[in-house]
Every structure is written in C-alpha cells, then in structure tokens.
Amino acid sequence: MTRLQNKRNAILKATLELLIEYDLQSTSMTRIATHANVGMGTIYNYFESKEALVSTLFNEIHHAMITTMFTNYPEQAGIQERFFHVWRLKCKYFIEHPQEFIFVERFTASPYVKPNIDKTLLNTLAQLDIMFEDAKQQGLLKQLPKSFFIPIVNGSLGALIRSHVMGTIVLDEDAIELAIHACWDAVKS
Amino acid sequence: MTRLQNKRNAILKATLELLIEYDLQSTSMTRIATHANVGMGTIYNYFESKEALVSTLFNEIHHAMITTMFTNYPEQAGIQERFFHVWRLKCKYFIEHPQEFIFVERFTASPYVKPNIDKTLLNTLAQLDIMFEDAKQQGLLKQLPKSFFIPIVNGSLGALIRSHVMGTIVLDEDAIELAIHACWDAVKS
Amino acid sequence: MTRLQNKRNAILKATLELLIEYDLQSTSMTRIATHANVGMGTIYNYFESKEALVSTLFNEIHHAMITTMFTNYPEQAGIQERFFHVWRLKCKYFIEHPQEFIFVERFTASPYVKPNIDKTLLNTLAQLDIMFEDAKQQGLLKQLPKSFFIPIVNGSLGALIRSHVMGTIVLDEDAIELAIHACWDAVKS
C-alpha cells in the first residue's frame, strides 16, 4: 500500500512540477510518466484520464489549503483573532507551497478542471460566513453586501502571495501580519 | 483596409469568445475560423501562429484596459482623486467587457502567452508609481513596502470583478465607489 | 471534385484490401493511409473514425450488391425468370468482386459495423418478398413459412461463392445456373 501511494503521489508531484513550468498541452502524459519515474500506463491505473489527473491534483491542493486554514481554528475567539487565524494560515500554506499556488491560480476557472468541493469542505468554509456574520452583527463591518468581504480579503492576499512567489515582494511573517491588517482595514467600518 | 481590419477583428473576437468557453487545445484554428466566418488559411494572413494570435489578443486587451484606466487622468489632482479615477475606470472597463476579463484572468501567468508591454504602456503605468510615491511623501500610506500597494488594491478589485462577472455579486456604480473606498482604507495609514 | 473522390475511393479500396488479408486490429489507420498513398490525417477528412470508415465500406458494398441484383429486374416476368435473375446477378457480382465478398462475410454480424440500410434499398429488397409472395400464390413453393426461403437460397449460394473464392470449387456461368436450379428445387413444392 505504501508503494502504491508512492506511485500515485509521484505522479501527482510530477504533474504539478511540470504544469507550473509548461503548458497543459506540452505536458504530455509520457513526460509526466518519465518525470515521475513510472511507466506510462501506470498513470492510467490511478487516474482515468489526463483531465481526471489534473482535476484530482487541483482538488487535493484545494482541499489541503482549506484544511490548513482551519487547523486549530479558534471558533470561540473574537472576530479579529479568527480573521487573522484563517488568512495567516492561508498565506503560510502557499508560501511554503509556492508550486501549489501557481498551479491553483492557473487552473482556477479553467474549463479543463472539474472542481469537486465535498460537503466536509463546504461545512468548513461555512465558518467564514459565520465569522463575517458575527462581525456584521457586532457592527464591525462596512455597509457592503456580505458577499463582498471574502473577495476583498482573498483578492488582496492572493495578489500579495503571487507577488511573493514571483519574487517582486517578500512576504515574511511580519509582512503577512501587516497585509492581513490592511485587509481588515478594508472591510472594517 | 476596413475590410481587412474587419477580418482581423472577427478573428480576434472569435478567439476571445471561444477561449472563454473552451480549452486552449480544443479551441482549434479551424474552429476559430468557422466561428469568425473566415477561411482557415486567412488567419495566417493576420497572425503568425496560434500562439501569436492568442498573445496578440491578450496584449491588445491589456493595452486597452490600461489606456482606459488613464483616460482623462487628472495628473495634477489630489491623491484620492487620482486613486479613484484609475480604479473606477478599470472596474468599469471590465464590467463592460466581461469576456475580456475572463480571458485576461485565465491567461495572465500562463506560459503560453508572451506579454508584450511596450514603452508607452510602461510610461503610462509609471503614473501609478508616481501616485503612490506622492501618497507616501504625504504620509498617507501604511508602513509597507511600496510594491505591496498595487497588489492589495488590484487583487481586491479583480476578485470583486470576477465575482460580479460570475454573478455572485452585483458591482454597480455605487458598489464600485464603496469597493475602491475599502481598498483605500486598506492602504491608507 | 474528381481528385477528392479519388482520395476517398483510394482510402476505401485500401481498407478493403487490407481487411481481407489482415485483422481489424492490425489494419491500423497508418497502414491504411500508407496503402492508399494518402496522409494519415486525410482519412479523417473523409471519415469520422475508423469505425465509420469500415461501416461505410460495408454499407457501400452492400448497396452496390443489391443495386446490381436488381439491375434490369424483369418485374413482370414469371417467377423463375425473376428468381434466376436476382441470384445470378448476385453470384456474378461477388465472383467479379471476390474481395468484397470476403469483406462482407467477415463483417456481417460483427458488432463493429453499423449497418445502414436506407429506404431505397428496403424498397428494392421488397421485390424479393413480392416474388416469393407471387410464387406462394401460384402454389409453387413448399409449405414453409415465407421467411425461410431467402435464407435457404442465400445461404446455399453464399456458401458456394465462398468455396469458389477460396478456390475449392469453380463457379463458372454454367455452374451458377445449376446452383440456382438446385436452390429452386429446394424451395419449390
């Protein structure tokens, strides 16, 4: 079983590494197999098709990111503490996994990947809504529709992570705190 | 010449329309030609290759967006007026051109397109730096490296535009003002 | 147009020639293309898929055979004359086109080909029913269900043609007449 998981993981890793550097079309199955040190046909023992492989990779990263964001989530703490917790972990996750960030950015909203968000994930994500709802109740937020807040925060931080990954800024721990603070200022009343 | 431009434009339009719905690989040159009501070989009278076609489309949209952003730019006005001017126009441009937005989002950072930012464009964009520099001089900005500000603002607004285009929020004129205001709060000290 | 038909015909001819000698699976599209003196992709300009190509070949031969059988069909003549006319022409058609015979035999009832019998063909074939119906009315036939007669005749003649094509018998014009006579004896009361 360990061996099997190794093959599967090697294939996913190879796919990730190739796709952040090359085109989808020039990242051929043969190339992936070679890069993963695996026979070509082996990929098809683990994934139905190239599309399924790329989609699986996408969904696994997405899942890992969200799971990370809510690790040790202080459900009972104050708004700001919850706010900072979630986005701090998101930033850290992608700064530690820059390839995953590039990949997810590139394939979000691509017609090629079939997103597969399961119930567990949706339940987890519901915490964000609860947080913003609580914040609204306490009059902490700007007079904007609720659905505006996540894009505002996510958008800024995503763009900063991209800049960091591209090397145009350095997003260390201090900078992350300042950045999240800026996002908080953006949404707070 | 008008006829020729018509063909060229028809090809670009067809490419845009197909690429926001379909994959790069499944958007074949034949399909583009058919959709543009043009012979297959005709595309090659206007564009060197598929890559050149897609890159041209990308760069023309990019160019149009930036040109729009700085139309009637009040170079001598106050910081906030300049700040709002630029991003208001960006929002409006993409809300009026949702297909262009989707396309640009999808192909920014794709290894397939070759961005071609010319001098004029760079000069125009330099105005943003000037604005943030002026703002910093006047002590209006947070204590963050200068290169943080554009991602913060651009990221938020981009995400909001995406939400609007996807139909999860409505970004009308009032909402745009509020959103830019939020971004200003994010960067202001 | 002539050129185009030539390519199409060359492809069909090559497919026929290869399929009577080799397996379906070892008759690759590349092999067909080479044999037809045509580029590989060209096949796909004329046929949707390998399956479509083989099915088309099958249906065209089938069509040609039936059309041949009813050429100058003496609709008003006596039963025997009509009977001999049809089967004599079928025998002659396949003796002149042995490859077509082998191919049709091999792919009749194969799950691979999709038979496509159009209305015209069905109307033509209805003549057989009419003939046997007339014969029955005149009390010329054995006391057997009507649907037995065609298999009886067709089966015998088909097997004889196969033997001829395989070289174990010689089915010349005289032998054809004798064979059809035998078939007539089989069905006549």
Next chain:
Amino acid sequence: MTRLQNKRNAILKATLELLIEYDLQSTSMTRIATHANVGMGTIYNYFESKEALVSTLFNEIHHAMITTMFTNYPEQAGIQERFFHVWRLKCKYFIEHPQEFIFVERFTASPYVKPNIDKTLLNTLAQLDIMFEDAKQQGLLKQLPKSFFIPIVNGSLGALIRSHVMGTIVLDEDAIELAIHACWDAVKS
C-alpha cells in the same frame, strides 16, 4: 484437477459470452478475467496468449459440433437416413448453443483464429464424403461436382440457424425436418 478445469472452463465461457456481444479488441484480457471471476494472470496459466485462447475456444466448439453431428451415426443405413441424421444434429446442436453459433460464424474465416482440425476430426468428416459418394454411385445426386453438395446444404441450414438465433424465424423440430428436406431436394437429382 476439477478446480483447474473449472477455471479453464470459466475463462472459455467468459470469452465466448463477451465475444458474441463485443468486439475482439474491446474484449480485453482484463475484462475476460473479471467476467470469469479469475485473476488476470491466471488466464496465462491456461492459455499461451489471447490468440491461443480464442483459437482454442473456436476449435473446441468446432470439435464439439462435429462430434455431435456424428453421434450414433448410422453408418450402415440408407443415404437419406444418414443425410438427415447428420444435419438434424447440427441444427439441434446450434439451436441449443446459440452463443456458440454466433461465435463460430463470426470467427470462421477470420485471420485471427488458427483452425486446428486434427486427424480424428478429419476421419469423422470423411463420413460426409462417403455418404455423398455413395449417393452419387446410386445416381441420387444432381450432375454437379461433388464439392458443391456440402456448401449447398451447410449454407442453407447455417443461414436458417442464423435466422432462428436472430429471432426472425422459429426453427423447431418440425421445421428442421422440412428444412433438411428442402436441402435434400436441392442436391438430389
């Protein structure tokens, strides 16, 4: 040994069942193994290759059919009795084994199967020649080359069996007798 034979038979049965419904190429070894409730590699303990498996199946059915045809063969009886005996049993065999009929029809004359008619079988089949020779001696047959008679009879009956298996006619015991009678009329002088 019984267990082993069971596996072998399960594999042959699975092959038969799949091949009458699906293509040779889409009837993969994996599919056969799954259908036979047997491990993939197990097939190769009993058969050298896919080709050997299919050929074996073909030859075993062929063997069974011929053996059946000559069970209790009344070597000393009159021509007609022998004639009816043989073909009656062939009809019955295939009506009781419709899958075998479809399979044999499909793979007779396929370049894929390697027919393997052993001496015993040939000796058995020689009885047919003897019967027709005797008939000829007694002046019972038409003035046709001897090699014409078997195709005439076999062809008709095969076509009738096919019609029965396809459901377009019903070939019950009475109909079989009438059909063989028709064949006798075809060959008799």
Next chain:
DNA sequence: AATGAATGAGTTTTCATTCAT
C-alpha cells in the same frame, strides 16, 4: 488576399503480457 484540403508530428489512451508476491 482568401481559401480549405492535405499533411504528419505529437498526443492520449488501450491492452496484451510479464513478474514479483
């Protein structure tokens, strides 16, 4: 300039067969 049939390199995918367990 406009066209689209022809092309074959390059891609995804299948599947018979092997072999370590």
Next chain:
DNA sequence: TATGAATGAAAACTCATTCAT
C-alpha cells in the same frame, strides 16, 4: 497456482500549419 500492478508498444485521433488554387 493464483494474482493484479506495472509496463510500454502500438493504436486512434487531433490539430497547427502549409500550399496549390
């Protein structure tokens, strides 16, 4: 013996590009 994951050769098919008209 029985197994089925691993393999890669070989297949079908796509599609950017060319070029004769």
